[in-house]
Amino acid sequence: VSLMGAIAVIYFFGFTLNSLTMLALLLLIGVVVDDSIVVLENIHRHQEMAMDVSAQANVSESNVKAAEAAGRSQNIFRKLDPDPVSAAINGSSEVVFAVIAATLSLVSIFAPVIFMSGIIGQFFRSFAVVVTFGVLVSLFVSLTLTPMLCSRYLRVEKQHGALYHRLDRLFEGLDRLYRNLLDRALRHRWKVVALTLATVATSWLPFATIGKGFAPEQDEGRFLVYLRTPLGSSIDYTDSRLRMVEEILNRHKEIVTEFALIGLGSAGQVNQGTVVVRMAPREERSVKQQEIIPVIRKELATIPGARAFAAPYPLVQGQRGEPLQFVLTGENLQEVGRLTRELQGRLAAEPGIGRLDTDLQLDLPQLVFQPDRTRIAAANLTSQDVALAVNMLTGGIDIAKFNDEPGDGQRYDIRVKGREGEFTQPSDMSKIFLRAKDGKLVRLDSVASFREQLGPAVIGRFDLQYAATFFASPTIPLGDAVVKVRAAAAEVLPTGYQVKFIGQAEEFGKTMQNMVFAFSLALVLLYMVLASQFNSFLQPLIIMLAQPLAIIGGVAALWLFGQSLNIYSMIGLVLLIGLVAKNSILLVDLTNQRREEGLGVDAALRNACPIRMRPVLMTSATIILALFPAALGLGAGAETNQPLSIAVIGGMISSTLLTLVVVPAVYSLVESRRARRA
Numbered sequence: 001v002s003l004m005g006a007i008a009v010i011y012f013f014g015f016t017l018n019s020l021t022m023l024a025l026l027l028l029i030g031v032v033v034d035d036s037i038v039v040l041e042n043i044h045r046h047q048e049m050a051m052d053v054s055a056q057a058n059v060s061e062s063n064v065k066a067a068e069a070a071g072r073s074q075n076i077f078r079k080l081d082p083d084p085v086s087a088a089i090n091g092s093s094e095v096v097f098a099v100i101a102a103t104l105s106l107v108s109i110f111a112p113v114i115f116m117s118g119i120i121g122q123f124f125r126s127f128a129v130v131v132t133f134g135v136l137v138s139l140f141v142s143l144t145l146t147p148m149l150c151s152r153y154l155r156v157e158k159q160h161g162a163l164y165h166r167l168d169r170l171f172e173g174l175d176r177l178y179r180n181l182l183d184r185a186l187r188h189r190w191k192v193v194a195l196t197l198a199t200v201a202t203s204w205l206p207f208a209t210i211g212k213g214f215a216p217e218q219d220e221g222r223f224l225v226y227l228r229t230p231l232g233s234s235i236d237y238t239d240s241r242l243r244m245v246e247e248i249l250n251r252h253k254e255i256v257t258e259f260a261l262i263g264l265g266s267a268g269q270v271n272q273g274t275v276v277v278r279m280a281p282r283e284e285r286s287v288k289q290q291e292i293i294p295v296i297r298k299e300l301a302t303i304p305g306a307r308a309f310a311a312p313y314p315l316v317q318g319q320r321g322e323p324l325q326f327v328l329t330g331e332n333l334q335e336v337g338r339l340t341r342e343l344q345g346r347l348a349a350e351p352g353i354g355r356l357d358t359d360l361q362l363d364l365p366q367l368v369f370q371p372d373r374t375r376i377a378a379a380n381l382t383s384q385d386v387a388l389a390v391n392m393l394t395g396g397i398d399i400a401k402f403n404d405e406p407g408d409g410q411r412y413d414i415r416v417k418g419r420e421g422e423f424t425q426p427s428d429m430s431k432i433f434l435r436a437k438d439g440k441l442v443r444l445d446s447v448a449s450f451r452e453q454l455g456p457a458v459i460g461r462f463d464l465q466y467a468a469t470f471f472a473s474p475t476i477p478l479g480d481a482v483v484k485v486r487a488a489a490a491e492v493l494p495t496g497y498q499v500k501f502i503g504q505a506e507e508f509g510k511t512m513q514n515m516v517f518a519f520s521l522a523l524v525l526l527y528m529v530l531a532s533q534f535n536s537f538l539q540p541l542i543i544m545l546a547q548p549l550a551i552i553g554g555v556a557a558l559w560l561f562g563q564s565l566n567i568y569s570m571i572g573l574v575l576l577i578g579l580v581a582k583n584s585i586l587l588v589d590l591t592n593q594r595r596e597e598g599l600g601v602d603a604a605l606r607n608a609c610p611i612r613m614r615p616v617l618m619t620s621a622t623i624i625l626a627l628f629p630a631a632l633g634l635g636a637g638a639e640t641n642q643p644l645s646i647a648v649i650g651g652m653i654s655s656t657l658l659t660l661v662v663v664p665a666v667y668s669l670v671e672s673r674r675a676r677r678a
Helices: 002-012 019-054 061-069 084-114 118-143 145-153 162-187 189-201 204-209 235-250 289-300 333-348 373-378 383-394 426-431 478-492 503-534 539-543 546-560 567-579 581-596 601-631 638-677
Strands: 222-228 255-262 272-279 307-311 324-330 364-371 397-402 412-416 433-435 441-443 448-455 465-472 498-502
Touching (some): 002 118, 019 084, 019 145, 019 601, 019 638, 084 503, 118 503, 118 567, 162 601, 162 638, 189 546, 189 638, 204 546, 222 235, 222 289, 235 272, 235 289, 324 333, 324 503, 333 465, 373 383, 383 397, 383 433, 426 448, 503 539, 503 567, 503 581, 539 581, 546 581, 546 638, 567 581, 567 638, 601 638
Antiparallel strands (some): 222 307, 255 272, 324 465, 324 498, 364 448, 433 441
């Protein structure tokens, strides 16, 4: 029902079934059953305990309270519900507060994600909306449909099979183990707190050494090869280098097609080419795109007389697909060129940056025309006559238009120029003769001279300044590469010249800022929701102890399995803030109920925590099992699903194991002190 509600949200909001909405549905498979598990387990416990009590003789109310206060009995309850309808009502009423608080805490986490700006906001807005509405539907189902179905169909069987008894013995063993562990934690509360702080303090290693990037490289089965020959190269020369690129690509059986173009781009330069490469489907090859591109880069570096680079398709707006792109800007074009060469040399010596390419083109061979106005006037010519002759014969001039079918609206330029191949060298300019007004022929080189020099082919600009753009595919994490570029730029660039990141590198910086905002606002909203639900300023802080434990587990899992901190794993860490709060809410809510019934702080904890251990483990297990296939990294989209899944699984494991011990210990410290003061 919850998944159907989430799909309806996708339809009415105009979203599509893409990798992010499908990832949201995958996550909901494990999340939406949490509330129903808590409600069903509590209703089942009411029926089961009623049967146990009815089977016992001489059980008085005072004996029940005494047994519960001592924490010795999990099978005796105050409310005996032999009637299924009564058990459904009382069982669901007992957990309704915890279920609502847990759901609202998860919803509050996604509020910052919905309103995030930048590319990460565009990426995950649909993800957050789908998860939010799916969780809200699951709340409605767990408080309405689940109790109704339990009252009609849930029955406690007196006879069970061998599998049931084995699982029951397993849970009873876990229950005894947890009761002993909880008892020790409550007797050594400060030691538990100190051990927790030590765990948090020693978690710097995964945070410091884990790689940081914008997004994991995906196996799209396609990539691009960029080729650039020296300035002034002919189209035939560029075509010969492209054929060498094609020969290299054809050596790899994983590549099925390649399509080469020359002069692609706004400048239309014939010394630049692009090759669009397509690979065989994933199931027909054993090599991933991420594995074959580095191999091809090394092979392309052997092509003589050209520079070629392989890169994936660009993920975000940028000129090319390389992850590391930045622009060097300044007010003087020649100085920008000098600094570009110096910075390129400095970064080329840095390990892990890889081969650097730049779009700065200041070495185009040019022929500068220098007219001698005195000689032009003496030859009875004008400067306009000389310029017109040179322009017409070397470049061409449009003199008229024509259309082959009158009235069709298609008109074509008529262009006059010298014969193709007539002017290929500077000495060929001496072939040009101009007719003076008196009818004499004047050779061009007698009234003008030509000077060869190097000049810019394309003048790049960025933010109204001269600019040179760098492209690289680093072998180290993008975050580390950005740090190295900033350090090198600080050493090389003088005042007035600076480096600005674009493409993935720019979005990486924005993502880090957005994630800090998301984490901060998520924690604030979570605290506000919990404070309003529990009517306390301290208990929300106790519940939120699970958050740092979950983040540590999530980052440690990413580090252990060789993943990086990227937009997907970061969203998983944000998601953990809401998911792990559910476990603490279940513990604290039932403990508060037991205290309202007259039990002391430690007695309430000894009674409530073992009761809630089973639903805590069950809800955590559902999320872990739902995301486990995605964490294996199999199939299409694995590169994006895997980081999020690993982060959530690692955080759920660490927070579940530690929350069952740390939260009761801290709760006992805080509430016992408050009780003594009262």
